[in-house]
Amino acid sequence: MNLDSIIFDLDGTLWDSTQGVMESFNKTISKYNEVKDKLTIEDIKGIMGLCIEDIALRFFPYLDKEKGLEIIKCCCEEECGHLENKGGILYDGLEETLKKLASTHKLFIVSNCQCGYIEAFFKAHGLSKYFKDYENPGRTGLTKGENIKLIIERNNLKSPIYVGDTDGDLKAARFASIPFIYARYGFGEVTGYDYAIDSFKELYKIIMP
Incomplete structure (x- = not known):
């Protein structure tokens, strides 16, 4: 890919x-x-x-x-x-997979949360080093799709993909006109996705086949 x-x-x-x-x-x-x-x-x-x-x-x-x-x-x-x-429960193989992906791709977070929530994730688990930028509506007042577009524009991304677990995530990716990977192990039910994974570790195989 x-x-x-x-x-x-x-x-x-x-x-x-x-x-x-x-x-x-x-x-x-x-x-x-x-x-x-x-x-x-x-x-x-x-x-x-x-x-x-x-x-x-x-x-x-x-x-x-x-x-x-x-x-x-x-x-x-x-x-x-x-x-x-x-902290929270990190999905199996999360840091190991992030480390491998960050060596070849720029990584970002866009979440529908308030200011301080993504930062809490970073501080609790020491994972900020793998991410270049992040955004949320608590800071911008924008929708998830708009925040994805903002991250793309702000970081001059040419070929990004979005990974999420809900239908809202799929709609946000479509709004931003980028492909979507459905995390089936998460909380939502999604149809019409481009790719799907049943564990976080599987992401590396899709990104780096």
Whole structure:
């Protein structure tokens, strides 16, 4: 495959942070009497890849829209510090594969997250050295597809590919007019992808056949 760069989604593609996210979210929402129930791992898996406005609607449909968004923003602030210290579950062979890929390609992250989340991933696991740049809507206010295009333009990429695990990731890649690799081991169900992998380690075989 003739590529000069690989752009990655984060949740469900590089790591599984659902346990830490659940713990930090529940710690935060316990402070709000208007929140009815604690969140479960399945709840968290169901919102991976969504923007914070959609997460607020999913978790708190019974609350005023502004109140739900306020709570989610507080959850996200707690989340980053928690994950920076605790980390998440890295998918099997992640660092070994990133190291090999980074020796031949430029690597990037574009995720639908808030400021500080990608940085928490880097700090918890010492992986920033493999990535040239990253972007998120918390910093730009842009959609995932727009952020992919921003990374492409900012880094003068000629032949990138996007790796993700949800239908939203596929749509973002299509918006940016680049190929898409579906990480089937992640959280989403996707059809119409260009390539698929069942483990992160398989990516090297697709990129460097």
